Amino acid sequence: MNKVVDNVGIAVEGIKDNMTLMLGGFGLCGIPENSISELVKIGVSGLTCISNNAGVDDFGLGLLLQNKQIKKMISSYVGENDEFERQMLSGELEVDLIPQGSLAERCRAGGAGIPAFYTPAGYGTEVAEGKEVRDFNGKPHILESALSADFAIVKAWKGDTEGNLVFKATARNFNPMMAMAGKITIAEVEELVPAEHLILMKFIRQEYSFNEYFKERALKRE
Amino acid sequence: MGLDKTGIAKRIAQELRDGWYVNLGIGIPTLVANYIPQGIEVEFQSENGVLGMGPFPFEGDEDADLINAGKQTITTMKGASFFDSATSFAMIRGQHVQLTVLGAMEVSEKGDIANWKIPGKMVKGMGGAMDLVASADNIIVAMMHSNRAGVSKLLKSCSLPLTGVACVKKVVTDLAVLEINGGAFHLLERAPGVSVEEIQSKTEGRLVVHGDVPEMSL
Numbered sequence A: 001m002n003k004v005v006d007n008v009g010i011a012v013e014g015i016k017d018n019m020t021l022m023l024g025g026f027g028l029c030g031i032p033e034n035s036i037s038e039l040v041k042i043g044v045s046g047l048t049c050i051s052n053n054a055g056v057d058d059f060g061l062g063l064l065l066q067n068k069q070i071k072k073m074i075s076s077y078v079g080e081n082d083e084f085e086r087q088m089l090s091g092e093l094e095v096d097l098i099p100q101g102s103l104a105e106r107c108r109a110g111g112a113g114i115p116a117f118y119t120p121a122g123y124g125t126e127v128a129e130g131k132e133v134r135d136f137n138g139k140p141h142i143l144e145s146a147l148s149a150d151f152a153i154v155k156a157w158k159g160d161t162e163g164n165l166v167f168k169a170t171a172r173n174f175n176p177m178m179a180m181a182g183k184i185t186i187a188e189v190e191e192l193v194p195a196e197h198l199i200l201m202k203f204i205r206q207e208y209s210f211n212e213y214f215k216e217r218a219l220k221r222e
Numbered sequence B: 001m002g003l004d005k006t007g008i009a010k011r012i013a014q015e016l017r018d019g020w021y022v023n024l025g026i027g028i029p030t031l032v033a034n035y036i037p038q039g040i041e042v043e044f045q046s047e048n049g050v051l052g053m054g055p056f057p058f059e060g061d062e063d064a065d066l067i068n069a070g071k072q073t074i075t076t077m078k079g080a081s082f083f084d085s086a087t088s089f090a091m092i093r094g095q096h097v098q099l100t101v102l103g104a105m106e107v108s109e110k111g112d113i114a115n116w117k118i119p120g121k122m123v124k125g126m127g128g129a130m131d132l133v134a135s136a137d138n139i140i141v142a143m144m145h146s147n148r149a150g151v152s153k154l155l156k157s158c159s160l161p162l163t164g165v166a167c168v169k170k171v172v173t174d175l176a177v178l179e180i181n182g183g184a185f186h187l188l189e190r191a192p193g194v195s196v197e198e199i200q201s202k203t204e205g206r207l208v209v210h211g212d213v214p215e216m217s218l
Helices: A033-042 A061-066 A082-089 A100-112 A175-181 A195-205 B005-013 B028-035 B085-093 B129-135 B196-201
Strands: A020-023 A047-050 A070-075 A094-097 A116-119 A133-136 A139-145 A149-160 A182-193 A212-215 B021-024 B043-046 B050-053 B076-082 B099-102 B106-108 B139-142 B170-172 B176-181 B184-190 B207-209
Touching: A020 A175, A033 A061, A033 A149, A033 A182, A047 A061, A061 A070, A061 A082, A100 A116, A100 A139, A100 A175, A100 B085, A100 B129, A149 A175, A175 A182, A175 B085, B005 B028, B005 B139, B005 B170, B021 B028, B028 B099, B028 B139, B043 B085, B085 B129, B099 B129, B184 B196, B196 B207
Parallel strands: A020 A047, A020 A149, A047 A070, A070 A094, A149 A182, A182 A212, B021 B043, B021 B099, B099 B139, B139 B170, B184 B207
Antiparallel strands: A116 A139, A133 A139, B043 B050, B050 B076, B170 B176, B176 B184
């Protein structure tokens, strides 16, 4: 099976209106920027996006927001985006803000076949409203459920033709968990190398299965 | 008069112990890294996925793929490690990070903290703060004693949406070092030149004063 596609247009062509997407990245670090630009171009709408942040006004997910293609955001922090705040306060955009560690673990759980887990984060706050509370070792915890997505779109530093990935520094962030939690995962890589070049990662990352994959030169960020 | 932000950071730095892993929040807490006491080594964890954070890079040396939780470019120390966000919060939830320092808008005498949301005004999200305060054993809040309007931030109970309940054990402000225990703020130290009466008048929550309260040594 050939996992490499020629361009970003082919990679995202399965993404349709009203789908749920996971997008890797923290701030503007390790975000699949070319895939996001392509989604703006093809104009899919009604999207539910699971991503730690929402980009800035003119970069990353901010571009999809400007274009009103996002129906709902599931994030932990959206402070860098004025358009986001405007759409949220006016009620145009549905927003689910959840603690960052819970978001990461919910993505991990989704990819790992764990339907739910207990965490102390958010107990006694509005995050806990409507959630089951249970004491473990005398400490209250809340039940959080796994997240999954129709497509996960991740960004990696290097990828090989078999879909093994290497992440650079803090550009790793949410990308590995999301890569596991998408029904289909698209990896945007800065450098595509032959399979034998990442043989070491094969042992570490062999659990990942990439159905679609493409090479696109990374745009230099500020 | 009281301390400035640098003074608060210097006082908190005295709490660091050799070998600790420490998570510093945005704002005053970040400054703590500048005042590590002589002869001890600590490693700074940033929840976006790095343990062993170093100083800010010189101009021209920035790497867009190497940032801290405040989205500033950073450097790393020898032996630093990188990991994904789930692993990072496993370190935090699993109590492998010995000290968390963060800012707050309000702290209550029961140890509740509010620092993420002002309804209808500021709704940016909690980021990693709820995970940090719910899990860390040793949390120090770094903040000014009163807000800009002169209203006490050390309260009987928080008025803003909570970040965590009964989790803060120590608060360092521009006026004092306080421990939270048994539903009260216990005054441990005064900032140089600040009287017990002034601290009392600027603390809305229950304040307990035991005997003579020493001045901080900075």
